[in-house]
Amino acid sequence: MRVAEAWRVALDALRANRLRSLLTMLGVVIGVAAVVALVAIGTGTKRQIESQVEGLGSNLLIVVPGRLEAGSAPSVSTMSLDDVDAVSRVVGDRSRVAVTIASGETARAGSRTAFVSMQGVLETTPTVFVRRLDRGAYLTRSDVSTARRVAVLGAGVAGQLFGDRDPIGRQITIGGVRFRVIGTFEPLGQSLGVDRDSEVHIPVTAAQRLLGTDRIDGLAIRAPDRDRIDTLGADIVGTLTERHPDTDFSAVTQQQILGVLGDILGVLTGVLAAIAGISLLVGGVGVSNIMLVSVRERTREIGLRKAVGARPRDIGVQFLLEAVLLTTLGGVLGMALGITAALLVDRLSPVPAAVTWWSLALAFGVSAAVGIIFGVLPAQRAGRLDPVVALRTE
């Protein structure tokens, strides 16, 4: 029998039992849809996080107190602005060093209030990180050295406190202290799970005074070149350790953060895909089951086909193709469903989803393979059926 003919026969058989074919496919449809949608969500999340980490600016080195190890408790910072001067000397360029001391505060303007993430920073922040202003100007070096009470508002804060009015030049209070708004940021949205638009940047010196401390939380350095970023990190950690012999310090690069996050998300995506794969397997068992039923039901047909000259192989191929057709058709429907689900999730929920070609190819390949694997047994049984017994069956 020719292959084209075998396909036609298989297709006819599926058409003859439309409802049963659809129900049989359902397991595969759901399995493939789950693989495609879950992998899309995993990939989308991974890409979003990667772009957010990269969006921080390139060649970034983040220095924090404590060891970056699983299970180690976050350490309380002992770093001060003197340490920043020491680090700046190691880097050789003060404009490449940013600091932060952060605190959640309530900001007010007139009768309006907003819960903000107050960040005490140096004037270097927009150069070290990628941060664009919408209006006004950023902090200056003299703002920092004189602890001037000026603030740059995140887009969300500006909206909450001033609505459509221009906030530049207006007063706000943070923790009861008055600040003058000198600039606003462009909207950034969420990044690494943090709402960046609720930030308010003020001079680090003013923040320290407000919080009654001379500490800072951490440092970030934009390294001059990528190749020496690791040695630079080691030098900085060395300098800090010299100054604070009792404290551990760690310097991490974006690449390290991306690597760790990528590993975690890769494992997560893999686990999701595996769970979805199991449902695909269950779908395959369903296909096998229905095909066995189909072989029994069509015993007379098999007998007749053999009587008129079908070889065992012809019958086997017919049933195998039927199974493969079922699962690949189910696979295509599942892909459509999975893509739709991924697009809806991406559009309607904060979870990002990105459908990838490899997941589609994989899902299709696996569903075809499922058809072959789970179709072999029923196909063999059909092929080996004794035609005499088959013809006597009523």
Place this chain on the structure above:
Amino acid sequence: MTAAIVADDISRTYELDGVTVPALRGVSLSVAAGDYLAIVGTSGSGKSTLMHLLGGLDRPTAGTLLIGGRDVSTLSPPEMARLRNEVIGFVFQSFHLLPRTTARDNVALPLVYRGTGRRERRERAAELLARVGLAHRIDHRPNQMSGGEQQRVAIARALVTGPSVLLADEPTGNLDSATGESVLTLLESLVADGVAIVLVTHDRDVAARAHRRIEMRDGLIV
């Protein structure tokens, strides 16, 4: 001219739960072109078993059986399938048409396993349906046809490969006598074309019309 089928002392026993059931116990006969042979006998006498053997659907457990000049004991299942396709045509009591399949496609089915192209298959099937008087039923499905029409479709299917022997196991068993008569007339018209007919029946009048008669009892020819 060599006979299409030669059976020499063939037997067929079935094993049923360790019990040996002898369905056929040493039967010899030959079928040649133009033969018109009737097999009669009571139910369970082994007629169907013999037909299955003669048609290459089954193999004897003893004795020698040649179909189309080939000893079936030396043939593999695919070779047997080919033999059935080329030498034999089957007609069954219950028609055995594929449901949901048109008369034309039912008739063309044996050609599918021969690798004949679709177009030629359709042409051949149409010719055969015309020959059995069913040109007007070409696109009908079995459930849209009467029993007599279905059996004629089955006969067209048996003939489509141009077999030398047509094996008909009680072909009129499910038909009323008038319809049965027309089916018989059709079968008999084939004998003149050189097709050998082996007909199983328990109707003495039908058997009387054949050129040769064989009576079976308990797996033996009497």
